[in-house]
Amino acid sequence: MPNDPVTPGGSPTPYDAQLPEVTYPKTIVGQPALVTGAASGIGKATALGLARAGADVVVNYDGDAAPAEDVAHQIEAMGGRAIAIMADVSKEDDVTAMFAKAVDHFGTLHIVVSNAGLQRDSPFEQMTLEQWNMVIGVNLTGQFLCARAATREFKRRGVDAKLSVAAGKIICMSSVHQEIPWAGHANYASSKGGVMLLMKSIAQELAPHRIRVNSVAPGAIRTPINTSAWSTPEAYAELMRLVPYKRIGEPDDIARAVAWLASDAADYITGATLFVDGGMTLYPGFATGG
Ligand code: BGC
Numbered sequence: 374m375p376n377d378p379v380t381p382g383g384s385p386t387p388y389d390a391q392l393p394e395v396t397y398p399k400t401i402v403g404q405p406a407l408v409t410g411a412a413s414g415i416g417k418a419t420a421l422g423l424a425r426a427g428a429d430v431v432v433n434y435d436g437d438a439a440p441a442e443d444v445a446h447q448i449e450a451m452g453g454r455a456i457a458i459m460a461d462v463s464k465e466d467d468v469t470a471m472f473a474k475a476v477d478h479f480g481t482l483h484i485v486v487s488n489a490g491l492q493r494d495s496p497f498e499q500m501t502l503e504q505w506n507m508v509i510g511v512n513l514t515g516q517f518l519c520a521r522a523a524t525r526e527f528k529r530r531g532v533d534a535k536l537s538v539a540a541g542k543i544i545c546m547s548s549v550h551q552e553i554p555w556a557g558h559a560n561y562a563s564s565k566g567g568v569m570l571l572m573k574s575i576a577q578e579l580a581p582h583r584i585r586v587n588s589v590a591p592g593a594i595r596t597p598i599n600t601s602a603w604s605t606p607e608a609y610a611e612l613m614r615l616v617p618y619k620r621i622g623e624p625d626d627i628a629r630a631v632a633w634l635a636s637d638a639a640d641y642i643t644g645a646t647l648f649v650d651g652g653m654t655l656y657p658g659f660a661t662g663g
Pocket residue numbers: 492547548549550591592593594598599602
């Protein structure tokens with residue numbers, strides 16, 4: 374079933390019709406997974422996708438509980454197990470309490486997807502320290518705190534060969550902006566550049582413990598974070614100048630990549646960034662110039 378495209382300006386784009394069938398092979402059955410920022414957007418699709426692939430899911434949220442509870446109920450309606458847990462990932466005590474609750478509920482965790490992220494855009498000169506700290510706090514410090522808590526749990530438990538050949542999998546949600554500089558978004562690009570070397574450094578450190586650490590780097594995905602980039606036909610056309618594959622990404626494009634990276638099918642992959650961006654990182658301007 375194609376996912377739920379919200380088409381710009383209400384009319385279908387030529388590409389929505391070509392969205393691939395969304396299927397999730399049952400590759401992570403019984404593995405408890407925690408997804409941060411799972412009440413909306415990419416996190417929500419990832420929580421649902423991991424559940425379809427067989428995982429039990431912790432749906433993390435910060436703020437209003439109702440959308441996260443709804444995601445958890447959708448998972449239960451598919452026959453899966455889920456629990457919604459509140460935590461601000463930038464706060465150490467919140468993260469500690471969330472992991473304790475998750476382990477208490479599901480016994481352990483095998484997969485942690487550090488997805489929670491936000492933007493506070495501003496011309497550089499006007500960027501406030503609060504805007505800077507907020508973005509670094511959630512997007513980078515949040516990933517540090519969640520990866521550290523995941524590592525402690527994975528090492529405590531070790532490999533459970535009934536479920537996976539790895540002791541655990543950490544997947545960081547990065548962005549094409551770990552590579553592409555982004556005027557007006559210095560805080561965001563810095564946070565994602567930081568995620569890249571956080572991910573690689575801990576991948577190197579944790580590999581001997583059979584903990585795999587990888588990133589998924591989305592391009593432009595149809596979510597609330599970037600509505601202004603796709604919600605009018607003009608904006609959509611402008612966006613397509615940056616996307617060689619000529620369609621916006623859907624949250625499920627990301628969720629399927631995460632589900633695969635989390636599975637033993639990707640067991641020899643660690644320290645990698647999987648760009649899921651329709652070619653956005655291919656210097657689209659050079660298609661006709663240079
Ligand atoms: C940002 C989006 C943006 C996309 C491509 C993402 O990381 O959150 O706002 O549309 O990168 O530029």
